[in-house]
Amino acid sequence: MNESAVAHDTFVIERTYDVPVTQVFRAWSDPVLKARWFAGSADALGAGYELDFRVGGHEINCGGPPGGPVFSYNSEYHDIVPEQRIVYTYEMSADENRLSVSVATVQFHDHMETTRLVLTEQGVFLDRRDTAAQREEGTRDLLESLARLLHGGAT
Numbered sequence: 001m002n003e004s005a006v007a008h009d010t011f012v013i014e015r016t017y018d019v020p021v022t023q024v025f026r027a028w029s030d031p032v033l034k035a036r037w038f039a040g041s042a043d044a045l046g047a048g049y050e051l052d053f054r055v056g057g058h059e060i061n062c063g064g065p066p067g068g069p070v071f072s073y074n075s076e077y078h079d080i081v082p083e084q085r086i087v088y089t090y091e092m093s094a095d096e097n098r099l100s101v102s103v104a105t106v107q108f109h110d111h112m113e114t115t116r117l118v119l120t121e122q123g124v125f126l127d128r129r130d131t132a133a134q135r136e137e138g139t140r141d142l143l144e145s146l147a148r149l150l151h152g153g154a155t
Contacts, residue, residue: 007125009132015117015143019150021110024117025083027146028106029053037145039063055080059088069094083108092130099130119143 017024027033031051035041039049039061048062054077061073075090086106092099102123109116119139125131 005126005128007128007131008123009125010120010122011132011136011139012121013119013136013139013143015119015147016111017115017117017147017150018113019115020113021083021108021115023150024115024146025108027149028086029080029082033149034059037149038142053077053080059090064094083110092135094129097129098126100125100135102135117143 027037031045031053034051034053035043035045035049039045040063049060051057051059053059057077059073059075059077062070064070072093073090074093075088077086077088079085079087085108087103089101089103091101100123102121104119104121107118107120109118121135121139123132123135125135
């Protein structure tokens with residue numbers, strides 16, 4: 001029998017966007033916009049990506065490289081205060097192997113025409129299949145995609 005392993009970790013990412021908080025929050029709550037920066041394109045809607053942005057709602061994103069594992073992201077929203085915070089839990093899997101279970105909080109701070117976003121994630125990483133460092137790097141990449149969307153560039 002293989003010995004299971006569990007690692008707990010927390011990371012915080014702060015990012016400032018040179019757009020109003022209404023625009024940043026909308027990029028998290030609008031399914032078409034979220035699909036563009038989070039799932040790679042608006043074409044992902046219905047092709048492995050869906051967003052039901054409400055307390056009790058879910059977000060699902062499935063995909064992966066051709067011939068490689070299918071990665072699955074499945075989240076549930078627990079608290080939403082428009083333009084202030086989002087709290088959600090999610091699990092990540094590769095094929096049938098659960099990689100992690102996390103709780104994340106995204107806070108939006110309005111500073112005139114800019115927005116300071118603070119994302120805090122507390123994760124349980126299972127059986128050495130993923131690490132907090134890898135997850136933080138991936139999350140930073142996603143927030144960079146969000147920046148490109150907010151500033152009119154391609155994602």
